[in-house]
Amino acid sequence: MNRKHVDVTVDYFFKKKVIVLQQKKGYRFSIDSPILAHFLPSPRKAEALEIGTGCGIVSILALYKKKFSHITGLEIQEDLCRLSETNAQKNQFSKFYTALNGDFNHFYQDFRGIKWIFSNPPFMKLNQGRLSANDAIRIAKFEVNLTVQSLLEKSYSILDPEGQMCLILPYSRLNELLNMAIEIGFSLKRIQMVFSFKNGKPERFLIQLSKYKVSTDKINPLIIFKEKGIYTKEMEMILTG
16 A cells, blocks of 8 residues: 655654654644653553554653553554554564554443553644644644543543543643543542743643542642743753653
């Protein structure tokens, strides 16, 4: 089968110990990806499912930090799925990472009993903002194929009784997400706000949901920049390991 060539760029993390290729055109990962990878717990011997893995950056960074024994990256876009597989190979994680091309809405039952799920999901509703003409960007950013509601409901249905889920989303969706999660049956385990600047407003939040009842651990906010163009020490640590 003839496959069109896709131009890529190269990014490095953890002092160039991790290499990540991503598409030059189309959806490109943001700082949310390393932030989510850092937020993920370290059950080590557990397997995890990443929904919407994209080029695989979150899974690759998590595997480098030995946070899971194996990660399956599910991606609806075939080009991105293949790219995530390439990134796993380039970082010697092929034994610990499986790339699957498919729609979570159709294949979620295949993962019944999984203990860990994480995702940087499509975060914009269809009535929010202007839909991109680029298919890759539209699918990754907007709830075209997968809504947050459906993501939560289907994830809850397949998680092990002791299963947990981690997400990063815009702060504007916090109350909506909490209401959804509680209604579905999730319990809030950890939450962390993310600010660009210390004196600004929260722009994102990281959340860990549990299928069983737990007490909530509120983590100190993550501040990305000390001043314009200069990362805080914590953010530098996240990017350099």
